[in-house]
Amino acid sequence: MVKSNSVYSNAYEPSLSDYGFLEISNLVKSYRTPDGGEFVVLNGVDLTIGEDEFISVIGHSGCGKSTLLKIAAGLERATSGSVRMEGREIRKPGSDRMMIFQHYGLLPWLTVRENIRLAVDEVLKNAKRSEKISIVNEHLAMVNLNAAADKYPDEISGGMKQRVGIARALAIRPKMLLMDEPFGALDALTKSKLQKQVLDIWESHKQAVMMITHDVDEAIYMSDRIVLMTNGPAATIGEVLEVPFPHPRNRQEIRETKEYFDLRNHALNFLDRYFTQDE
Numbered sequence: 001m002v003k004s005n006s007v008y009s010n011a012y013e014p015s016l017s018d019y020g021f022l023e024i025s026n027l028v029k030s031y032r033t034p035d036g037g038e039f040v041v042l043n044g045v046d047l048t049i050g051e052d053e054f055i056s057v058i059g060h061s062g063c064g065k066s067t068l069l070k071i072a073a074g075l076e077r078a079t080s081g082s083v084r085m086e087g088r089e090i091r092k093p094g095s096d097r098m099m100i101f102q103h104y105g106l107l108p109w110l111t112v113r114e115n116i117r118l119a120v121d122e123v124l125k126n127a128k129r130s131e132k133i134s135i136v137n138e139h140l141a142m143v144n145l146n147a148a149a150d151k152y153p154d155e156i157s158g159g160m161k162q163r164v165g166i167a168r169a170l171a172i173r174p175k176m177l178l179m180d181e182p183f184g185a186l187d188a189l190t191k192s193k194l195q196k197q198v199l200d201i202w203e204s205h206k207q208a209v210m211m212i213t214h215d216v217d218e219a220i221y222m223s224d225r226i227v228l229m230t231n232g233p234a235a236t237i238g239e240v241l242e243v244p245f246p247h248p249r250n251r252q253e254i255r256e257t258k259e260y261f262d263l264r265n266h267a268l269n270f271l272d273r274y275f276t277q278d279e
């Protein structure tokens with residue numbers, strides 16, 4: 001059931017009950033071209049994600065990573081094949097899945113607090129006012145944004161905006177987080193702090209996560225498995241690597257291990273191979 005061609009697949013063995021939460025089967029996505037032809041973006045993607053599993057997806061630009069994430073979010077439909085969450089076909093966006101984008105997606109005319117509150121209002125329609133206020137406050141505190149709660153997005157830094165996006169996504173307690181290069185626009189220090197913060201939150205809440213990244217170190221530090229995509233058009237999953245480090249992880253400590261070095265080189269060599277094919 002688990003697609004894993006990895007040389008590392010014996011290093012970390014999650015139990016079978018971890019699997020089957022999100023199931024992507026034989027997924028094909030193509031677009032009509034202006035001349036009436038067909039442009040196949042994804043061809044035959046099979047992937048199963050556990051309900052508390054953190055998956056990273058890496059691949060060269062244009063291979064269809066965002067398309068895959070959008071299909072899982074219900075923002076795009078597959079051309080054929082299926083994407084099921086807890087056995088039900090995903091056909092449209094739902095509050096059980098939340099997306100976090102690289103470019104924040106905040107509403108500029110609402111304050112930090114109001115941006116989070118809006119999502120809570122939309123999803124937890126029947127909750128009491130006091131309950132909603134306390135959920136917003138809890139999530140503001142979780143990402144250390146109490147002091148910025150009444151500021152507008154253009155009054156805060158990129159890292160803070162991304163924290164608002166994360167708090168907003170988490171506040172509605174989705175079963176799955178879909179993150180499209182969530183740290184891509186941040187400076188190195190902010191990125192590292194926020195990666196740790198997201199991992200801390202994930203370790204205490206344990207949702208399914210699918211995160212697109214271009215950063216192999218980020219993928220190894222954060223995820224349980226790393227999905228390596230082949231190049232497009234007609235991209236598919238080339239390999240799935242198991243990350244053999246238990247959570248919580250210490251970034252410095254794991255970096256000094258041979259397993260880290262081998263895993264990193266394996267992923268980079270895979271990407272180099274595909275890059276070279278393109279040249």
Ligand SMILES: Nc1ncnc2c1ncn2[C@@H]1O[C@H](COP(=O)(O)OP(=O)(O)OP(=O)(O)O)[C@@H](O)[C@H]1O
Nearest residue numbers: 031039041059060061062063064065066067068232
């Ligand atoms: N609505 C659309 N109509 C036609 N082609 C599309 C559409 N959306 C995406 N594509 C094409 O699908 C391919 C995959 O795009 P996608 O954004 O999923 O790639 P990606 O791997 O996420 O890229 P990047 O890493 O650069 O963000 C690209 O060639 C893109 O031009």
